[in-house]
Amino acid sequence: MNKVVLKDISSDHLKMYQKDVENRFIEQCLDHCGGMINYLRRHEKEGKIGSNISRILQTIYILDYTKKFVGPKRSYDFLSSEIFSSLKPKVFYDYWDFEEDLKNKFEKIISKNPNYIVTSVDFEDIKQNWKNLSLDIKEKDEIIKKIEKDMVFQYHQIGSDVDRERRNLVRKIVKFEKTYNGSITEVKLGALIFAFTKKCRNKCRHCMIRKPNFEPFVLTKEKIKEVLDASYDYGIIACDCSGGEPLLEIDSVLFTIENAKMSQIFVTSSSNVAANRDQLEEIIKRIWGAYIKNKDDHRIAIQISLDKFHQEVIRKNDDTLRENSPLIKVVDLIEILFKKYPDIKVNFFSLRSKNEYILKYLLKELERRDIKIVDDEEAFWFWHELTSKIPEKGMDILQAVLRFEVDGREIDAYCGVQSVSELVYTNALCPWEYLGSPYSFDDFKEMKEADRLWMESDMLFTEVDGNVFLGGHLEGAWSLGCLAEESMERIIDSARFDPLIYYINHNFGQIVRWAEELEPNIRYELHPYPTGMSIMHRLFGDPAMRLYLTKRIILEESDKSYPVDLIETLGISSKIDDLKNEYNSKKLSRNRYY
Numbered sequence: 378m379n380k381v382v383l384k385d386i387s388s389d390h391l392k393m394y395q396k397d398v399e400n401r402f403i404e405q406c407l408d409h410c411g412g413m414i415n416y417l418r419r420h421e422k423e424g425k426i427g428s429n430i431s432r433i434l435q436t437i438y439i440l441d442y443t444k445k446f447v448g449p450k451r452s453y454d455f456l457s458s459e460i461f462s463s464l465k466p467k468v469f470y471d472y473w474d475f476e477e478d479l480k481n482k483f484e485k486i487i488s489k490n491p492n493y494i495v496t497s498v499d500f501e502d503i504k505q506n507w508k509n510l511s512l513d514i515k516e517k518d519e520i521i522k523k524i525e526k527d528m529v530f531q532y533h534q535i536g537s538d539v540d541r542e543r544r545n546l547v548r549k550i551v552k553f554e555k556t557y558n559g560s561i562t563e564v565k566l567g568a569l570i571f572a573f574t575k576k577c578r579n580k581c582r583h584c585m586i587r588k589p590n591f592e593p594f595v596l597t598k599e600k601i602k603e604v605l606d607a608s609y610d611y612g613i614i615a616c617d618c619s620g621g622e623p624l625l626e627i628d629s630v631l632f633t634i635e636n637a638k639m640s641q642i643f644v645t646s647s648s649n650v651a652a653n654r655d656q657l658e659e660i661i662k663r664i665w666g667a668y669i670k671n672k673d674d675h676r677i678a679i680q681i682s683l684d685k686f687h688q689e690v691i692r693k694n695d696d697t698l699r700e701n702s703p704l705i706k707v708v709d710l711i712e713i714l715f716k717k718y719p720d721i722k723v724n725f726f727s728l729r730s731k732n733e734y735i736l737k738y739l740l741k742e743l744e745r746r747d748i749k750i751v752d753d754e755e756a757f758w759f760w761h762e763l764t765s766k767i768p769e770k771g772m773d774i775l776q777a778v779l780r781f782e783v784d785g786r787e788i789d790a791y792c793g794v795q796s797v798s799e800l801v802y803t804n805a806l807c808p809w810e811y812l813g814s815p816y817s818f819d820d821f822k823e824m825k826e827a828d829r830l831w832m833e834s835d836m837l838f839t840e841v842d843g844n845v846f847l848g849g850h851l852e853g854a855w856s857l858g859c860l861a862e863e864s865m866e867r868i869i870d871s872a873r874f875d876p877l878i879y880y881i882n883h884n885f886g887q888i889v890r891w892a893e894e895l896e897p898n899i900r901y902e903l904h905p906y907p908t909g910m911s912i913m914h915r916l917f918g919d920p921a922m923r924l925y926l927t928k929r930i931i932l933e934e935s936d937k938s939y940p941v942d943l944i945e946t947l948g949i950s951s952k953i954d955d956l957k958n959e960y961n962s963k964k965l966s967r968n969r970y971y
Contacts, residue, residue: 579687594843596778607865678722
């Protein structure tokens with residue numbers, strides 16, 4: 378790979394960032410439409426549709442999307458993007474009425490007919506393929522209402538009778554283990570995450586913080602201390618203050634830093650936390666003050682999110698960053714930490730989303746402030762591997778180190794990546810999501826240990842409403858317990874002996890195969906290349922499925938991990954057909970998932 382080339386960002390990419398902050402979603406919109414183009418091209422390659430039909434569908438889709446989501450102010454810049462060059466949608470835009478029916482749109486394209494479209498394409502073929510691919514955009518509001526209604530419904534399932542039955546079953550295992558002389562398989566959890574708030578100064582359309590918050594619960598200092606102590610006593614070594622934007626709840630963050638006994642403490646921020654530089658300096662000064670009260674044998678790091686969706690590059694004519702560019706706030710934070718508080722480590726993390734231009738302008742602005750990268754060619758190569766390279770099966774590069782020279786010293790900053798960029802709610806036209814996973818559904822069925830690239834199922838995620846979930850991409854699939862009702866110690870006890878959590882980490886493929894036995898259509902309800910997150914939420918959204926899989930694991934492991942005495946105590950039928958019948962009597966309707 379030519380490392381130097383990675384520093385040269387296309388003018389087409391940068392054109393989008395010459396305007397005001399209103400352009401913040403243009404890159405995301407391009408990603409979305411690029412996903413549609415790739416989706417249709419795959420259908421072409423597989424012989425499902427002809428190339429001419431594909432091009433007409435792409436053109437209609439992009440023009441509808443532009444009218445609805447991009448808007449007239451930036452439509453021409455958007456349609457000038459290189460990814461649309463073969464379609465030439467600008468030719469039609471001025472004549473395009475979003476409200477027209479599909480036949481009128483088809484005839485408009487044919488009548489304007491640039492040379493790349495053959496007029497003999499039959500409208501009925503277009504109509505049938507569009508029906509297969511698309512939802513009427515006028516249904517957008519109804520779709521969102523239905524999604525939100527389903528989320529409320531799913532949230533209530535956390536406290537359903539079926540879910541309560543599963544929790545009681547796991548607690549019986551915990552009680553049995555305390556008097557059992559043998560060994561019952563135990564889960565090892567490594568990290569604790571606090572989501573102190575859902576508040577945030579950014580407005581990212583890909584944000585996952587959408588769960589309703591019903592519980593009148595407050596994470597008091599007493600509860601935070603209880604969670605910290607129980608997690609440390611169990612052996613958890615890392616604590617991350619997250620959100621929302623955790624620095625908007627600075628008192629909770631400071632209390633956590635002062636009282637956490639874990640060896641690693643993180644604060645994950647977008648840097649958009651203060652109105653000006655002085656306020657930002659005061660926040661970091663307070664973090665340092667809390668840290669030095671609890672400094673022995675601890676490491677603290679501020680993890681700065683470099684997602685392109687909230688770190689827009691807004692430039693001046695001389696190609697430097699404008700003062701209102703969100704990336705300036707990142708540079709301010711790095712400068713304060715590197716020059717005044719070098720003991721507070723700096724980590725970067727990003728979505729895997731082709732955002733090399735962010736690193737380019739970040740490094741240029743840092744250099745203007747006498748903070749220079751040691752090897753820019755290597756830095757760009759690592760950043761490309763992390764954020765732009767198409768992920769391969771297995772564990773590809775997940776972390777890199779960038780080395781900076783600051784005031785005659787060298788300081789390392791660690792870079793990591795979140796590998797899934799699910800763009801929530803941007804897709805109102807098609808009932809599919811372009812996620813870019815390297816795995817097919819069948820690949821997941823063959824997994825043994827859950828690939829950490831997609832799962833991150835060894836973390837406890839403590840929500841602001843008191844619910845404790847498995848962390849990472851499983852967050853929200855089901856609650857392990859609620860701090861409003863029970864202690865963190867009891868929740869951890871249940872989690873560490875939960876058969877379902879153990880199998881997620883050590884025999885994930887078997888869970889998927891058992892679930893498909895009950896629900897053969899699961900694979901067709903998912904994208905052809907789903908993420909671990911989408912599979913988990915589809916499988917475990919139904920408490921009856923969670924209960925069935927838990928009982929099935931116990932039966933299958935009865936000769937190794939679960940003694941006969943325990944199974945009799947749990948009252949589990951030894952017949953798989955009985956478990957399947959029980960599931961069918963308790964399961965949710967599958968249409969809840971649409």
